[in-house]
Amino acid sequence: MEIRKLRNEEFEESLSLSEYAFQYKVTGEDRVRAREKFKPDQIWGLFEGEGIGAQLTLLPLQAYIQGRPVSMGGIAGVATWPENRRQGYVAHLLTHALKTMNEAGQTLSFLHPFLIPFYRKFGWEIYCEYKKYTIPVGKFPHKTEIQGAVKRGTADIAVFQQLYDTFAMRYNGTLLRPEQWWKERVLDEDTHTGVFYSEQGEPEGYVLYKIVNQELIIDEFIYVNELARQGLWTFLANHDSMITAAQLKLVPSDDILPFLLPDPRVAQENYPYFMARIVNAKAFVENMTFKVPGSVQDRVLYIEDTHAPWNNGLWRWTVSEHGKVSLTQIEGDRADADLVCGIGTLTMLLMGYKRPLETARYGQLAGTAEAVEWLEALIPQAETALFDFF
Template identity: 80%
Template sequence: MEIRQLHAEDFEKGLSLSEYAFQYKVSGEDRERAREKFKPERIWGLFEGEVLGAELTLLPLQTYIQGKPVSMGGIAGVATWPENRRQGYVAKLLTHTLQTMNEAGQTLSFLHPFLIPFYRKFGWEIYCEYKKYNIPVGKFPKKAEIQGSVKRGAANIEVLQQLYISFAVRYNGSLQRTEEWWKERVLDEDTHQCVFYSQQGEPEGYVLYKIVNKELVIDEFVYLNEEARQGLWTFLANHDSMITGASLKLVPSDDILPYLLPDPRITQENYPYFMARIVNAKAFVENLSFHVLSGVQERLLYIEDEHAPWNKGLWRWEAAEHGKVSLIQIPGDKTNAELVCSIGTLTAMLMGYKRPVEMSRYGQLSGTHEAVDWLEKLIPEAETALFDFF
């Protein structure tokens, strides 16, 4: 067996495996366009001789953590032939990819799981959820008289990007988008765009939407203030003669739209979405900002991580006065630790998805009451969200 990046001449092998695994077909001009866009250096394959047995794509991305971009390895397109399943092919690829990301300085990794329990075994853990709403047109927010205007049409990507960044940095785990990402992953010819401008002419929100079978399908609803939110909803409500309702997807889990509706009894669904994994605990932790504590300034933490051995072991977690911490590996085992958790639990807590007290209550974080309370006070509260898919 050999694990390596694909070469240009491996295009057909890689695409054929993806077509079979994900049950789609690319033909004609689309296949040629796919060949032109093929980036073999981003695809890792496990080969037996010349035969491609399994593959995955590793995307070099950036995610916002505490409002700052952090280097992140996005894993996508994990595939293997059915005859190769349960033979450890994907496990070998994932372990190799962790090493690759660590060497590249990608301290965090995201993926969309086909099966959550499978990826949990390798240290990935759910880090965000999204809401989905279905709102009949009769239950839309009330139209409002707003000092501002909505412009419909193809907005400048720079305007959308400016608004997106202002909105996305509120959440840990949202994606830093490039112009290429906007063009390839977000916008398409079927997507309508509208931007809300303040009375002073400043862009303050946008909506990306489609009209499908008399329904508004809202892909993104971004607003910087309440006036923009009401202005955009008034614009959408003016479609009432054309539509029967609206569906919103990938809504952040902290959204309170139903409460703001005249009648909140709408169909609401909540979905666990992407998984995250800390690739390098020391580098990731030392790049974060924490609350300043009084009293005890250090605790001993044992991290369980079978697939990234550089994380596994006993660490002295030292909190400093300026809100930074140091993570120093020391000799010892679990019996010496005041806190014990898996790399997945540590990821969920540091992303802001779950709190230490909560994890302790349900047996995901072991430790003394004093140590758990120390960690609870140290880690800032945060919301998580992701508005993209890969």
Template identity: 80%
Template sequence: MEIRQLRAGEFEDSLSLSEYAFKYKVSAEDRVRAKESFKPEQTWAIFEGDSIGAKLTLLPLEVYIQGKPISMGGIAGVATWPENRRQGYVAHLLTHALETMNEAGQTLSFLHPFLIPFYRKFGWEIYCEYKKYTLPVGKFPHKTEIKGSVKRDIPDLAVFQQLYDQFAMRYNGTLQRTETWWKESVLDDDTHSCVFYSEQGEPEGYVLYKIVQQELVIDEFVYGNELARQGLWTFLANHDSMITAAQLKLVPADDILPFLLPDPRIAQENYPYFMARIVNAKAFVENMIFNVPEGDRERVLYIEDKHASWNNGLWRWTVSEQGGAAFTRIQGERSEADLECSIGTLTVLLMGYKRPLQAAKYGQLSGTAEATAWFEALIPQAETALFDFF
């Protein structure tokens, strides 16, 4: 059994496995395009002789943490032939991917799980969720007279990039989009857009949407201030003679639209979305800025990480007067730790999805009451979100 990156000539074998595992068929025309964009170096596979037994794609991406982009390994397209399942193939690939990401300096990894409990065993944990709203036209926000203007279907990608970045940097875990990502993964021929401009001509918000079977399907609703939010909703409400309802997808978990509606009783759904995992705890912690705790600025943390030995063990966590951190591996017994958690729990705590006091209450974080309070005070409040899929 061999684990290696694919080669250019293995496109058909790779695509055949994807078609079987994910139950779709690629047309001849799309097959040509897929082959032209095929990046064999991004796919790792287990081979038995010349045959692919299982594979995954490892995407070199960047995400925002505390408003700064950091390197992230995005895992996608995990697939195994049925005769090879439950033989540890994916486990070998995931362990190999962690080693590869660590060597490449990717301190964080994301994936969209087919089965959450499966990936939890390897250290990934749910780090964000999203809301989905369905609003009948009669429950839209009231139209308002706005000082500003809306332009529809503008071709200027730089405007979307500017507004998206300003919005995305508010959250931990949002993707830093490249021009290629916008063109290949966000915008398509069926997508309409509108941009709100202030009276001074500054872009302050946008919506990406489609009109499908008398419904507005809103993929992204991004705004920088309340005026832009109202202006965009007024534009959408002006479709009332064409549609019966609107669906808002991938709405951040901290959104309060229902509270702002004349009648907040609309259909609302909440979905756990992507999973995250710290690949290198030392690099991740030392890249963050923390609140400076009162009193003692040092604690010892035990991290349990069965699949990344470079994280597993005791760490001395020291916080400077400026909020920077030194995270130093130390020798000793597990019982000497002030705090103890898994790598998955540490990931969601540092990203802000859950809080230390919550984790301690439900047995996901162990430690003295004093150390837990120290940890709670240490981590800045934050929200998580992701508006993309891979």
């Protein structure tokens, strides 16, 4: 068995595996473009005998955590032939990817799961949800007289970038988007754009949308203040002669739009979305800022992580008066710990998706009541979101 990066000449074999595994076909000009975008240095393959037995893509990305960029490895395109399934091929690739990310200083990893229970076994855990709304035209927000204007058809990525960053930094787990990401992953020829400008000419919000079968399909709705939100909705409501409804996708889970509607009874769906995993617990935790607990400045936590053994074991958490934590690995076992949890639970807690008290209530965090309350006080409240897919 060999695990290595792919080579240029293995494009066709790699694409054939992806086509088979994900049930799609790339033909004609699309196949030519796929070859041009092929980045074999980002694709790891497992070889046993002839040909690729399994593969995954490891993307070098960054994510916002507490408003700061953190190096993150994005896992995508995990695929194997059916005759190779249940032979541990993907397990070997995931373990290798963790080691590779750790060596590259990527303290965090994200992936979109085909099956959540499968990836939970390897330490990934759900870290964000998104809402989806379907709003009939008759239930749109009221049109208002706005001091400002929406310019349709704006294509200036720098404007989108500025607004997106301001909005995205409010959440843990949103992506930093380089210019190429906007060009390849966000904007396309079918996407309409509208940017709200204040009376002073400052961009304060944007919407990315399509019109399909008399519906507005809103891919992104980003705003930095209430005026921009109302201005963008008034712009969208002016499509009322062309459409019957609007669909909003990938809405952050803390969004309260239905409450703000004249009639909140609209179709609302909630989806668990991406999974996250801390790759290096010491580096990740020591890069965060925590609340300063009361008189007790340190606790001992046992982290269970069989697939990244550098995380596994007993750790002493010491909190400074400035809210910085130092982690020191110490000798001992589970019985010596104040708190015990798996790496997936720890990831979920530190991302802000769930809280220690509720996690302990359902048995995913073990420890004394005093220690759980200490951790509850230590971790700042946060919201999570992701507006992208890979």
